[in-house]
Amino acid sequence: MSALPLCMLLAAGAHAEAPAEGVRQVPSFALPVSPYLSPQAQESVRSAVIHGDPTAKLDNAAVLAQLDSIRKGTDQWAYGEIAELRKRFAVELHHETWGGIPVVRVQPRSAPADPANQRLLIELHGGAFVFGRADSLGLLEAIPVAAMTGMTVLAVEYRQGPEHRFPAASEDVAAVYRAALARLPAAHIGIFGCSAGGVLTGESLAWFAKEKLPMPGAAGLFCAGGDARYGGDSRYVMAAINDALLPHADGTLPIMEDLYYGDVDFRDPLVSPVFSEPLLAQFPPTLFITGTRAAELSNVSYMHSRLVDLERVSDLHVWEGLGHAFHLDAKLPESQQAYRVMARFFAKHLGTALPASHPAPAAAAAPR
């Protein structure tokens, strides 16, 4: 692999280089919007291509300089989306503290009356361990999942970088989980999240194993795999397709999460559980959600195949033509499909039934 860094540097040039050590110099090509997408999703992909992600080209020094506005901008955008979600999904929101950690408890009107049938899901928001909050990016995901599953969802306000460093977030999730275990059996608790929240879901399972806590009944790693410094094919393909961050001189791709991880060892199973078979062998049934335009696709596929080879229950779903965290746009038909997949998975593995309104494909679950 010694020729790899040189080839990565050459990648910025317009001329094709002879392949070395298996590095493929992929020529420029045109990628149309997938014809398999719904009209709504096609329109969404077109808009995304034109407008782009304003944070995609920032290096971490620039992120730090603009952190306040990135955080506020994200939250303001999410608050607008959440106002729309609350018109469609019947939930009550309660700001509480579990195990000393702030959470937003999302209580769906579709929850079963019998306490024996009640289930709890812990939700971990995205935002690269740097931005986003439980009540912003967290609720975007927690509200539909609560309504669709009829389960209580706790969106966790875990500590992030750069103010805090690994393992602060894992510790916070474990504190919430211990408080949950005081109320319900582990088999009735699930844990999930998207993007950094999906990474943190895997890291939390690793932390629970280290602390000898019982594993929850199910987990969802959405928009995330088991390698916190995720790599593989899709990272390079998507860096090109999304015109995102350029590679470092050593060929690796930078991640905003470094502001939380610092100089951690990314092969540490508490950071990247995929590298430890004894740990993976303890994983509960795990659901993966990703897309063919998502940088994490390779990382997710690899994590799924490792769990499967260890004969763990693990379920992979890849949405064609869609990118990272697509399901946070709950209006897309494909997002509604993804939420139905999540709802069926958690109901099956936490041993309960879905709300009666669940199967209706067109309508949102439990509308007011």
Next chain:
Amino acid sequence: MSALPLCMLLAAGAHAEAPAEGVRQVPSFALPVSPYLSPQAQESVRSAVIHGDPTAKLDNAAVLAQLDSIRKGTDQWAYGEIAELRKRFAVELHHETWGGIPVVRVQPRSAPADPANQRLLIELHGGAFVFGRADSLGLLEAIPVAAMTGMTVLAVEYRQGPEHRFPAASEDVAAVYRAALARLPAAHIGIFGCSAGGVLTGESLAWFAKEKLPMPGAAGLFCAGGDARYGGDSRYVMAAINDALLPHADGTLPIMEDLYYGDVDFRDPLVSPVFSEPLLAQFPPTLFITGTRAAELSNVSYMHSRLVDLERVSDLHVWEGLGHAFHLDAKLPESQQAYRVMARFFAKHLGTALPASHPAPAAAAAPR
């Protein structure tokens, strides 16, 4: 989408164009071999990049002109591989005729003695509906699957193009299936194949439904989805990565399979079952095997998500960093993982146990 053909033509140029109608002009980039691969698979990917696929750049006129040598070359290569497989997997081969169609019956020594526990799999070889035979590409897949499952596998010598046209292959598979139904219940029969054989598996299920035959107990669409003129993201990405066939002027990508399909309607569910929900709703439990460097990834992902949304039992496995039909190189650890996935899937859904030798991860199943 009116700007799409123009953009596709511009794709050949080195200069980035402004995106139109959501078409993304992806810049040239360097793609390293995935670090998640086993050393053997990394070496395999390096060799593939350097040597390339000699048929990848042929148009169909060139394929026709060289058809005899493509067929003979494929078969000769496969015969060498099969000789190696027969040293590792304990099977007997019987050339027979089922329902008037030639098959190779692969009988594993690991088959259960009790007739009540015997199961049958129908295997459909790849080769773009133009090349490959039951006793060449077919046995490459049928031998490991027979040994790993302990099930009898019939590799079918179905009719291909350009000598024959759609639906000749579907008719031949149905004839073999009727003969199988005379011996075993449908629930004890599975059907699978890779590449064109995977496409034909879906088309055969559609044909069985049309003929009102009972559905088999399980199906495997390997290296293939449910759209015979497969498209979506991965087709464009892989055309660039593999330096394969260039797009037509109308933006579509040519396929060698046209030599079999002729001017068929690709939206016909007998050709592309993914476009018919009433048909998909009749599908048996279906397993999908693909890779992140496989042109069919998008097609497979879409087919899987359609089946899942219709609440069919469907299982998707994507191998990171590997391409089309990777599992036909049975020496790769990743291929052995894929064969274990297939074996567990068929055993579960055809209601039987695996041979005792199956779980050993390092050794091949049932070595002589």
